[in-house]
Amino acid sequence: MDITDVETVQVQVDLDEPLGVSRGRETDIRSAAFVVVETDAGITGIGEGVGPEPYIVERIVEGKYAPRLIGEDPLDVERLWGAMLTDDLYWDRKGQGVAAASGVDIALWDIAGKYHEEPVYRLLGGDADGSGRLEAYASDLFWDDPDVMADRAAGYVDRGFSAVKTHLGRGVDADEERVAAIRDAIGDAALMVDMNCGYDRADALRVGRMLEEYDVYWYEEPLSPYDVDGLATLRGKLDVPIATGENEYTKWGFRELFEADAVDYAMPDTMRCGGITEEKKVCTLAEAFDVVCSPHCFTTGVGLAATMHVMAASPATKWLEFDTTDFPLFDALFTSSLAVEDGLVSLPEDPGLGVELDGSVVDEYRVE
Ligand SMILES: [Mg+2]
Incomplete structure (x- = not known):
């Protein structure tokens, strides 16, 4: 061929x-x-x-x-x-x-x-936990008034998700208003907080101390991806786990993060860090460093499928990032409809990734 x-x-x-x-x-x-x-x-x-x-x-x-x-x-x-x-x-x-x-x-x-x-997951080693499914978190809540974000968060929990991620990073007081409202709305569900590299070291520490009060599951990209030392120092000072990696590339890049003890949840993006080949290696490297891999995935159904196949075949992975924003190029691209129940997403079982572009909604959004 x-x-x-x-x-x-x-x-x-x-x-x-x-x-x-x-x-x-x-x-x-x-x-x-x-x-x-x-x-x-x-x-x-x-x-x-x-x-x-x-x-x-x-x-x-x-x-x-x-x-x-x-x-x-x-x-x-x-x-x-x-x-x-x-x-x-x-x-x-x-x-x-x-x-x-x-x-x-x-x-x-x-x-x-x-x-x-x-x-594809069967070519990569098969379903590592044998469940045929991946536990997902709802991604994401974006910046808005606290009550609007809280209502949306509650809606995701009502849909069956046991974890919700929100984007924050506009100052400790404004962030706390939203964390408090969301925490109140979702009860015991896990709450991930993503700063998209929004803070310097001092503010990242102040905000991190605040997040500890609300039992936040992970504190994502508080600092610039260049500041690996700062991330490691912050991680040593805080009880809230650190997540990062969507701006990192290849196994060699992740080796730096792991050797620096800078991360609890590594977030390689399959569509950016080097594809399925490299994502699998990063997951294996993470396993050897006793770091959990929670791959970054906020894109189309093609990216979701690629991410699911790697996660299924990689034992040290947890939490599938699942787009809950009604993006039209998401679940519509799967050749067999995606089964999501109680926040668990069934693995695609069609040959290959299990997605297609022809005959789907792609033509509607194509840029010529
Ligand atoms: Mg992120």
Whole structure:
């Protein structure tokens, strides 16, 4: 089997209301870049790269990687990963090149699953806990008035989720108003808090002390991803566990976080950190450092599927990030409808990732 073509499909969804996070930042669009790998066996693989703008994924995938991939055997996933990321004289160690390669890698695993007529998680080692399901948390609550956020949080718990994540990071008083309201609304459910790199060291400590009072499950990205030492110091001072990793890349990047004792919940993003190939290795590395992996995943159904297959086959993972914002390119992309019950999401069982672009809602949001 040979690769015959590698293309990208760009989509953009205009949101009815903006998604607000720390430091006053918000967005009113969500865009994505799918990678489509064709073969001479009639098998098509779908992947997704997250991080750079979709047009950048297109330039890197179609301009740089496609010429290296066409004519190659798509089942040689490790070799092709190296051809994209480690064979050059000057390496693309972090950032957009790795994100774009992630999309290709995911598509190659989709091809492998379809070729072997197995869901991808079974090629990665099978269902590690044997349950056929992953426990999910509701993602996410975005910045709004405290009562609005609390109502939404309660709605997620009513839908059966036992954990809810919220974005904060606009000062200790404003954050506390919202944490208090949400905690009041969700009772004993787990509450994760995400600062999206919103604080400096001093404020991160002040806010962390406040979060301890509300039994917060994890404190996500309180600091800049560059400040690994600061994160390790903060972790040593606080009782609330630290989560980080959506801005980190490859097993080598995560090794730095683990060696620094900077993280309790590692959050590699499959669509950014190097694809399924690399995500599996990061999960294994985390296991060796006794760190729990809770992969970052806030994107389309293609990314969700890739994340689910890796998590299913990786023993040291916990909490599937599950988009509860009614994003139209989420569960609609699965070839068999996604079963979600009491916050548990059943593993996709169709060959490959179990997603498709053709005949779905993708055309409605496609950017030509
Ligand atoms: Mg986050």
